[in-house]
Amino acid sequence: MRIGELAGRTGVSPRLLRYYEEQGLLRPRRRPSGYREYGEGDVERVRRIRVLLSAGLPTTTIADVLPCTVDVGDGLAAACPGLLPELRRERDRISRSITDLSTARTMLDTIIGATSH
Amino acid sequence: MRIGELAGRTGVSPRLLRYYEEQGLLRPRRRPSGYREYGEGDVERVRRIRVLLSAGLPTTTIADVLPCTVDVGDGLAAACPGLLPELRRERDRISRSITDLSTARTMLDTIIGATSH
DNA sequence: GTTGACTCTCACATCCATGTGAAGGTCTAG
DNA sequence: CTAGACCTTCACATGGATGTGAGAGTCAAC
Structure with a gap:
């Protein structure tokens, strides 16, 4: 195509x-x-x-x-065994990002919850 | 300070x-x-x-x-009731990001798993 | 006082996926 | 054959958080 x-x-x-x-x-x-x-x-x-x-x-x-x-x-x-270290590094970075995003979402949820009673 | x-x-x-x-x-x-x-x-x-x-x-x-x-x-x-729509929008965006990141992590995990037997 | 660490403002650089536009070739339907 | 849609390359713009450096003022310690 x-x-x-x-x-x-x-x-x-x-x-x-x-x-x-x-x-x-x-x-x-x-x-x-x-x-x-x-x-x-x-x-x-x-x-x-x-x-x-x-x-x-x-x-x-x-x-x-x-x-x-x-x-x-x-x-x-x-x-691609040689790629394993990098793959693990990226996976860990993603996991950290997810953690960070969850923290932020919890923060927003708290504000939303407090605001809408 | x-x-x-x-x-x-x-x-x-x-x-x-x-x-x-x-x-x-x-x-x-x-x-x-x-x-x-x-x-x-x-x-x-x-x-x-x-x-x-x-x-x-x-x-x-x-x-x-x-x-x-x-x-x-x-x-x-x-x-700040007026902020609610925006807060919800951001929270949803974050939720989508988490979903996306999870998808990517799963992909990497699959590759990692397949590579390291 | 003088030195050295800290601070100020301002301006320009960087990253990198993504957009936009120009100038021109290709393909297809009528 | 021609119009219009699609494709090509090339180059320049963008956004937004962040770095870097210059030139100059402040402050604390000796």
Whole structure:
């Protein structure tokens, strides 16, 4: 499919899809015209990129992680032992973020509760 | 206390403390010399700012929220009914962020689990 | 006094995902 | 053949918290 369709199906702008390619996260084929040609699998791939990106992983780290993920039904398999330290670091960072967000939410809930009696 | 001490006790750089003031989050007194003079309560206030900031609230929103919080032991009381919609919106946004982060963490855990057998 | 640590203001830099726009090629339906 | 939608590359803008540095004033200790 071309970039417009992938954009439509993922909700990610063409501009960003090109940016992800520039960052090494996507590698579409090219038509003779120069048009990018994406495969079906890229829909899921973009979804994963979005998940990791929204979790605060930088594109460079995502570029390391993606090649290590292989589809297994709706799950993943992977085998990049060298990446383990970084993966654990990111997971821990995410856990801390969740803790921080929970703290903030509790604070807001307290205020909301006190305000609405 | 002066800015250096507050910075030391909160772990927040003087630069940021001045920035928070510029954003209306802190209102230190001034000495005749122009030096900022902070009160004890500002230590806790800065801590709250950090919590909300790390949860992604913009300083302008924090500026709205802070005046509505009154110390009650280690908790808060508040009474700004007009702020409720925004507070709820932010809380929901935080909840979504937590969901997103959990999804990403699960993804990383799956990869980590698959990699380390 | 003088030195050195601290403070002041102001201004410019950085990060990095994301937007926007210009100038121009490609494809498809009529 | 042509119009219009889609695509290409390139470059510059943005936002918002944060860093950094310059030039100058303040204060405490010796």
